[in-house]
Amino acid sequence: MANEVILLDFWPSMFGMRTRIALREKGIEFEYRDEDLWNKSPLLLETNPVHKKIPVLIHNGKPVCESTIQVQYIDEVWSDKNPILPSDPYQRAQARFWVDFIDKKMYDAQRKVWGTKGEEQETGKKEFIELLKTLESELGENTYFGGDDFGYVDIGLIGFYSWFHAYEKYGNLNIESECPKLIAWAKTCMQRESVAKSLPDSEKVIEFVTEIRKKFMLE
Amino acid sequence: MANEVILLDFWPSMFGMRTRIALREKGIEFEYRDEDLWNKSPLLLETNPVHKKIPVLIHNGKPVCESTIQVQYIDEVWSDKNPILPSDPYQRAQARFWVDFIDKKMYDAQRKVWGTKGEEQETGKKEFIELLKTLESELGENTYFGGDDFGYVDIGLIGFYSWFHAYEKYGNLNIESECPKLIAWAKTCMQRESVAKSLPDSEKVIEFVTEIRKKFMLE
Numbered sequence: 001m002a003n004e005v006i007l008l009d010f011w012p013s014m015f016g017m018r019t020r021i022a023l024r025e026k027g028i029e030f031e032y033r034d035e036d037l038w039n040k041s042p043l044l045l046e047t048n049p050v051h052k053k054i055p056v057l058i059h060n061g062k063p064v065c066e067s068t069i070q071v072q073y074i075d076e077v078w079s080d081k082n083p084i085l086p087s088d089p090y091q092r093a094q095a096r097f098w099v100d101f102i103d104k105k106m107y108d109a110q111r112k113v114w115g116t117k118g119e120e121q122e123t124g125k126k127e128f129i130e131l132l133k134t135l136e137s138e139l140g141e142n143t144y145f146g147g148d149d150f151g152y153v154d155i156g157l158i159g160f161y162s163w164f165h166a167y168e169k170y171g172n173l174n175i176e177s178e179c180p181k182l183i184a185w186a187k188t189c190m191q192r193e194s195v196a197k198s199l200p201d202s203e204k205v206i207e208f209v210t211e212i213r214k215k216f217m218l219e
Numbered sequence: 220m221a222n223e224v225i226l227l228d229f230w231p232s233m234f235g236m237r238t239r240i241a242l243r244e245k246g247i248e249f250e251y252r253d254e255d256l257w258n259k260s261p262l263l264l265e266t267n268p269v270h271k272k273i274p275v276l277i278h279n280g281k282p283v284c285e286s287t288i289q290v291q292y293i294d295e296v297w298s299d300k301n302p303i304l305p306s307d308p309y310q311r312a313q314a315r316f317w318v319d320f321i322d323k324k325m326y327d328a329q330r331k332v333w334g335t336k337g338e339e340q341e342t343g344k345k346e347f348i349e350l351l352k353t354l355e356s357e358l359g360e361n362t363y364f365g366g367d368d369f370g371y372v373d374i375g376l377i378g379f380y381s382w383f384h385a386y387e388k389y390g391n392l393n394i395e396s397e398c399p400k401l402i403a404w405a406k407t408c409m410q411r412e413s414v415a416k417s418l419p420d421s422e423k424v425i426e427f428v429t430e431i432r433k434k435f436m437l438e
Binding site (some may be wrong): 050052059062064065066067069072073076089090092093097098100101201 | 256269278284285288291292295308309311312316319320330347353392416
């Protein structure tokens with residue numbers, strides 16, 4: 001059976017970026033459809049009726065929701081090339097732990113950095129830098145989170161990197177001075193075609209964040 | 220190598236229950252250690268330094284954190300008996316989706332049912348019943364969420380059942396009248412030794428909830 005793969009996504013989404021990267025790591029051709037989140041397509045509402053959120057991966061007509069589940073699905077279906085999760089169960093559990101950590105902590109913290117002000121923003125900034133430092137310490141001296149091979153945790157985290165300039169601009173932060181090794185890791189990831197093709201330009205993200213801030217009357 | 224398995228847990232935890240059930244489904248002997256969450260053991264703090272939360276599964280000295288990751292780990296390490304996740308990647312993705320749904324929605328909603336009052340409680344009750352109805356509709360006419368076989372979604376949800384009487388008492392609810400098929404499913408699950416042995420008595424949970432409500436001055 002031919003593989004028909006459609007990705008319902010929204011370009012600044014760090015979650016969508018995970019799925020784009022995973023598809024490209026596996027060399028899977030896919031049709032990318034950018035959603036208007038303020039006017040969601042009938043296909044999005046039909047394929048993710050529970051959360052009504054992007055990204056949705058539609059493989060031969062069957063939808064898979066939630067980015068981490070999509071990445072694992074892609075790794076399981078296209079298991080012959082560029083493994084994403086480690087093969088050892090303990091290493092797999094560790095990789096899942098760190099992606100779960102990112103999901104539970106990073107989104108809310110980064111949201112506070114660029115989308116709030118005053119005390120809430122200050123708390124968010126501290127929290128965010130602390131999270132990055134925890135991740136940097138987990139990375140250690142490795143090239144990638146899994147060691148020598150680009151994998152699940154790298155895919156889980158790298159999308160946020162396209163937002164780093166926006167965090168720096170609106171949070172008045174210098175992430176590289178706080179977490180130099182994490183920035184070096186991100187730059188190494190960016191040398192991969194799968195990543196470079198999947199992350200939007202930082203300046204475009206800044207423009208997007210500026211717009212959102214205007215909507216929420218932070219500007 | 221002999222398998223030394225230790226579970227750091229807290230008896231009313233619906234998350235800990237998942238791991239207990241998974242271990243028992245696989246017939247794995249384990250040492251259960253009930254934690255005092257108001258005075259956590261050095262071993263808990265050492266094995267889960269990031270979240271400092273139960274359950275922690277320690278397999279031959281190596282800790283695995285987060286119940287869903289533990290259940291998947293158990294399924295991968297002891298793969299020869301009673302598979303927990305389906306073997307088909309699409310079915311696996313669906314099972315992961317529903318457990319993720321439970322994790323994202325159920326805990327907060329049930330907390331509002333027994334741990335708040337007034338309008339917050341009323342909203343929580345509606346939300347909670349709606350969640351249960353969504354899950355009941357996913358169950359459909361099947362015996363278990365995965366069809367004929369007890370599996371990942373059943374393990375993800377059944378622990379909450381031991382709290383149902385507490386929700387009914389403090390939320391003034393009748394869950395069976397709202398979701399009769401879900402209750403029938405829960406009763407079927409309870410016939411399994413792995414489940415019956417892992418869930419605490421409902422009356423004991425009610426006592427526990429009553430204590431917590433006193434602490435939070437809801438009584």
